[in-house]
Amino acid sequence: MTAVLFFLLAAVAVAAAVSLILQREPIHSALSLIVVMAALAGLYLLLGAEFISAVQIIVYAGAIMVLFIFVIMLLNAGVEERTQFSRMARYIGLPLAFVLGAGLVYWITRWTMGTASAASMGSVTRPLAMMLFQDYVFPFELTSILILIAIVGAVVLARREDERQ
Amino acid sequence: MSDFLIRHSLIASSVVKIAVLLFMVLTALAYLTWFERKVVAHIQSRWGPYRVGPHGLLQPLADGLKFIMKEDPMPAGVDKFVFVLAPLLAMTVALTALGIIPFGPQEIELFGRKTSLAIVDLNLGLLFLFAISSLGVYGVALAGWASNSKYPLLGGLRSSAQMVSYELALTLSVVGVVLMAGSLSLRDIIQSQSGWSWHFLPRWNLFAGPLPQVLGFFCYFTAAIAETNRAPFDLAEAEQELVGGFHTEYSSMKFAMFFMAEYANMVTVSCLATILFFGGWLSPCPVTGHWIWTLYLPAAVFVLGGLGLIWDGLHYTTPIGKFELTVLGAVLVGVGGLTAAPFAIHFAQGPFWFLTKVLAFLFVYVWVRGTLPRFRYDQLMAIGWKLLLPVSLANVVFTSLALVVKNK
Numbered sequence: 001m002t003a004v005l006f007f008l009l010a011a012v013a014v015a016a017a018v019s020l021i022l023q024r025e026p027i028h029s030a031l032s033l034i035v036v037m038a039a040l041a042g043l044y045l046l047l048g049a050e051f052i053s054a055v056q057i058i059v060y061a062g063a064i065m066v067l068f069i070f071v072i073m074l075l076n077a078g079v080e081e082r083t084q085f086s087r088m089a090r091y092i093g094l095p096l097a098f099v100l101g102a103g104l105v106y107w108i109t110r111w112t113m114g115t116a117s118a119a120s121m122g123s124v125t126r127p128l129a130m131m132l133f134q135d136y137v138f139p140f141e142l143t144s145i146l147i148l149i150a151i152v153g154a155v156v157l158a159r160r161e162d163e164r165q
Numbered sequence: 166m167s168d169f170l171i172r173h174s175l176i177a178s179s180v181v182k183i184a185v186l187l188f189m190v191l192t193a194l195a196y197l198t199w200f201e202r203k204v205v206a207h208i209q210s211r212w213g214p215y216r217v218g219p220h221g222l223l224q225p226l227a228d229g230l231k232f233i234m235k236e237d238p239m240p241a242g243v244d245k246f247v248f249v250l251a252p253l254l255a256m257t258v259a260l261t262a263l264g265i266i267p268f269g270p271q272e273i274e275l276f277g278r279k280t281s282l283a284i285v286d287l288n289l290g291l292l293f294l295f296a297i298s299s300l301g302v303y304g305v306a307l308a309g310w311a312s313n314s315k316y317p318l319l320g321g322l323r324s325s326a327q328m329v330s331y332e333l334a335l336t337l338s339v340v341g342v343v344l345m346a347g348s349l350s351l352r353d354i355i356q357s358q359s360g361w362s363w364h365f366l367p368r369w370n371l372f373a374g375p376l377p378q379v380l381g382f383f384c385y386f387t388a389a390i391a392e393t394n395r396a397p398f399d400l401a402e403a404e405q406e407l408v409g410g411f412h413t414e415y416s417s418m419k420f421a422m423f424f425m426a427e428y429a430n431m432v433t434v435s436c437l438a439t440i441l442f443f444g445g446w447l448s449p450c451p452v453t454g455h456w457i458w459t460l461y462l463p464a465a466v467f468v469l470g471g472l473g474l475i476w477d478g479l480h481y482t483t484p485i486g487k488f489e490l491t492v493l494g495a496v497l498v499g500v501g502g503l504t505a506a507p508f509a510i511h512f513a514q515g516p517f518w519f520l521t522k523v524l525a526f527l528f529v530y531v532w533v534r535g536t537l538p539r540f541r542y543d544q545l546m547a548i549g550w551k552l553l554l555p556v557s558l559a560n561v562v563f564t565s566l567a568l569v570v571k572n573k
Binding site: 054066069072 | 244246247250287288289292293295296299300302303306307309310318321322325326329332349
């Protein structure tokens with residue numbers, strides 16, 4: 001059952017990821033990305049990480065992708081134009097992509113993956129909270145400040161035109 | 166066959182529960198439209214629906230039939246896939262969220278397996294609910310975009326900005342409750358509110374605990390009204406400015422789906438308000454000592470309501486109305502008698518009190534809509550970011566402080 005669900009979710013994730021690149025309409029690409037996020041959340045759920053799974057949906061599908069769609073709607077981004085491969089992409093990019101893919105396959109098949117099963121399905125929230133707010137509280141707060149700085153920076157950038165008047 | 170059902174009792178019982186819940190919810194949603202029209206009408210000194218059936222009771226049926234029979238045109242130049250996807254998404258998300266609402270404390274036995282009165286009991290119920298409801302914005306935003314028309318686009322943009330803004334306040338406003346209960350499971354949150362202070366005041370989160378969650382409730386309910394795009398925050402469908410907002414181009418069943426999604430969201434939000442702040446299925450009266458008679462309150466309400474309906478039916482003007490109201494009243498009396506029976510009386514308590522509280526919240530929803538004028542867009546954003554967000558943040562800080570002081 002778990003294996004079936006895993007392959008189903010993995011197939012959905014990969015298919016949506018391919019569709020994300022191939023779609024020409026930006027909104028369709030964004031929708032595909034949401035499907036990828038949802039499939040990943042399902043995979044986390046299979047691993048017993050309920051909390052991460054819910055947060056994945058809330059943060060990525062519920063917040064970040066909404067902003068993506070919002071920006072696409074606001075800018076009314078048109079349909080992408082399809083170009084022929086540039087010469088650079090054809091003679092350097094394609095071989096490099098092929099080498100990268102082959103290398104990945106090689107390393108993944110050689111790697112004997114550990115089968116460390118996830119922690120029991122009980123409450124994952126408490127240990128996670130302990131880790132975030134006690135063991136790693138300094139990096140956590142540092143990240144928060146970093147994000148705050150980014151927000152302030154965005155507001156400053158958006159405000160600049162007002163002051164010029 | 167029954168052997169098969171017992172072996173797969175988890176799936177079988179889930180399917181049965183889903184079917185029952187879907188039937189009840191869809192019927193309730195249909196009658197919620199009747200309820201809203203009636204209440205708003207009486208607030209505005211009108212009669213509301215009166216023609217179809219006695220007191221307009223068959224109006225939802227007629228509306229449903231009309232929705233199904235209507236032509237369903239697809240405007241030119243729309244993105245067909247997204248145009249069809251949007252209402253489906255809105256409806257699916259809204260109905261999924263109802264799946265984890267526990268309606269009562271008792272367990273029922275289905276196919277030899279004891280299951281609770283919720284489709285699924287999750288450890289992280291509240292988090293799951295927020296995860297699902299955070300997807301609700303897509304239905305609105307995509308509908309606005311896919312319609313290829315200016316009013317829906319503006320409506321979609323407005324409402325997605327609104328929903329994103331108020332989601333923060335909504336999530337923060339319940340943190341106080343979660344801190345006090347120490348759990349994200351809806352069942353645990355309700356259980357943590359049992360008991361009475363001074364023998365008469367229930368220890369519901371609204372007025373008990375280390376810090377009564379009055380501020381939290383205020384923020385929650387305001388944000389929830391905005392989150393469901395209801396008046397006075399219904400700028401997404403401000404008729405005077407935007408025709409119908411994001412669903413201007415939709416008709417027939419697709420429009421009905423948006424409508425049902427909106428009402429389903431109202432129900433979810435009311436259920437959550439009941440669970441988080443008003444003790445869920447817990448009775449407001451202690452059921453011990455000389456308060457034991459309150460066990461018969463549900464039966465009394467049903468029987469009295471049924472008798473009232475029969476009396477009204479006997480005086481009704483049309484013969485069909487006379488018949489229907491009397492039969493309905495008799496059914497209600499019968500249900501009342503059933504809830505007073507010894508084998509059902511304890512089982513009936515939880516769902517009765519839960520649904521009563523939810524109905525009260527739905528009434529407040531309609532009441533607010535009938536009373537308050539719509540906010541301006543800048544006022545809406547100011548309330549969300551400058552009032553609700555700081556207040557709910559302060560609520561988190563104060564609740565944590567109160568908890569620390571209490572646990573010292």
